[in-house]
Amino acid sequence: MDSYLIWRLTGGKVHATDATNACRTLLYNIETNQWDDELLDMLDVPRAMLPQVLDNAADFGIAEAEHFGAAIPIRGAAGDQQAATIGQACFEPGMLKSTYGTGCFALLNTGTDLVRSKNRLLTTIAYRLDGKTTYALEGAIFMAGASVQWLRDGLRIIEDSAETGTLARAADPNQNVYLVPAFVGLGAPWWDAEARGAIYGLSRNTGRSELARAALESVTYQTADLVDAMRKDWKGATDTVLRVDGGMVASDYTMQFLADILNAPVDRPTILETTALGAAWLAGWKAGVWQDMAGFAKRWALDRQFNPHMDDKTRKAKLKGWRQAVKRTLTETVR
Numbered sequence: 001m002d003s004y005l006i007w008r009l010t011g012g013k014v015h016a017t018d019a020t021n022a023c024r025t026l027l028y029n030i031e032t033n034q035w036d037d038e039l040l041d042m043l044d045v046p047r048a049m050l051p052q053v054l055d056n057a058a059d060f061g062i063a064e065a066e067h068f069g070a071a072i073p074i075r076g077a078a079g080d081q082q083a084a085t086i087g088q089a090c091f092e093p094g095m096l097k098s099t100y101g102t103g104c105f106a107l108l109n110t111g112t113d114l115v116r117s118k119n120r121l122l123t124t125i126a127y128r129l130d131g132k133t134t135y136a137l138e139g140a141i142f143m144a145g146a147s148v149q150w151l152r153d154g155l156r157i158i159e160d161s162a163e164t165g166t167l168a169r170a171a172d173p174n175q176n177v178y179l180v181p182a183f184v185g186l187g188a189p190w191w192d193a194e195a196r197g198a199i200y201g202l203s204r205n206t207g208r209s210e211l212a213r214a215a216l217e218s219v220t221y222q223t224a225d226l227v228d229a230m231r232k233d234w235k236g237a238t239d240t241v242l243r244v245d246g247g248m249v250a251s252d253y254t255m256q257f258l259a260d261i262l263n264a265p266v267d268r269p270t271i272l273e274t275t276a277l278g279a280a281w282l283a284g285w286k287a288g289v290w291q292d293m294a295g296f297a298k299r300w301a302l303d304r305q306f307n308p309h310m311d312d313k314t315r316k317a318k319l320k321g322w323r324q325a326v327k328r329t330l331t332e333t334v335r
Contacts, residue, residue, distance in 0.1 A: 002077050003051040006060050009074065014061035017051040019128040020082040028053070030125050031114055033133060055128045056082070057286035076282025078127065080275055081105045081138065085126055086282065087274030088243045089297040091134075094236045098223060099274070100248035102149075103187070104141035106226045109134060110234055119229035120189040129293070137233055139188035139226035143181035145248045147215040150183070157208040165253040167212035176318075177201040178221075178325040179214035186330070187222075189229040194331040201321075216251065220258040221322040227262060241265045245274040252306075260310035261319065270301040 003017040022028040022035075027045060029036040035050055054060065060074035078086065081099060085107045088097040093111030098104060109126055114135045117123055126136035148161045158164060180186075182195040199214065223242075230237040242264060249255055249268050259266040271277055284290030291299070 009063040010061035011064045015051045018056045018077040020079040022053045023125045057282045075286035083278035084275040087278030089300040096240045097243045100144045100246035102146045104144040106139045108137045108230045115234045117233045141222045142187045144219045147181045164212040165251045167209040168253045171209040171213040177210045177214040179218045180329040198329045200325045216254045220261045243267045245272045255306045259306040259308045263308045266306040268303045270303045
């Protein structure tokens with residue numbers, strides 16, 4: 001998509017992409033930062049047809065004046081989640097961000113360590129600046145805000161997503177209802193395409209408040225699975241603060257429960273559209289009109305930090321219940 005847009009914007013003068021988008025093609029060697037000849041031969045893809053791979057902040061040509069009324073330099077390009085990582089100023093190894101939209105995507109900066117995951121996570125390029133590659137571990141959750149949309153559009157038990165926090169607070173604390181939102185299968189770290197959604201712990205007293213709570217909490221449990229896998233994969237993933245963004249983080253209930261389940265602080269910034277912010281910083285820094293990495297990191301602003309308040313016994317019991325629910329949902333092939 002990015003190389004096509006650059007090609008069209010520059011009137012066919014530039015055929016280029018960036019390292020973060022190139023690494024998602026399954027044709028790029030993220031260790032050597034080159035198109036991989038073995039993979040190209042295997043898939044019969046001529047190297048000559050592939051775009052030049054540049055840093056995330058680089059000269060991608062000039063967008064012709066006919067598009068925007070003036071000739072505008074293109075100085076930055078990045079994949080969606082990598083741009084969000086940059087927008088969250090996760091520049092140091094061990095820094096972790098998670099974006100909560102329809103789905104959820106968590107990225108852990110591993111610095112110059114190319115960590116080959118043994119726990120079903122994706123090893124990826126976080127960004128490449130000034131020729132230096134920074135790597136990350138990534139986990140993808142298919143259903144985050146989409147679970148709330150299901151309550152609204154599928155079950156029609158709410159009229160607006162904002163209702164879920166109020167309903168969750170009103171839910172019966174003695175009911176342990178778990179929603180495993182495998183509507184389209186389960187993503188990382190399970191990768192079970194055949195699994196389907198299930199609700200456990202229902203009783204005759206279960207109502208929309210308990211279902212709303214279960215939907216919100218399912219997002220936090222899935223995040224805990226990702227963070228647990230990251231900690232197993234890389235020793236630098238301990239005692240980290242999670243920076244969050246995306247539409248769903250407006251829910252104070254969800255963010256507080258997330259901090260409780262992770263037993264770690266959760267930081268919500270003042271600017272939640274961090275993907276756009278990261279892309280803007282890349283272009284602005286390369287053009288010389290915005291501060292460098294350190295200056296940008298200093299300007300990152302906190303809206304609210306959520307700190308864990310849940311006791312260990314309760315946390316362990318809730319996580320045990322979640323893992324039992326997931327185990328019962330997985331198909332035989334994954335077990």
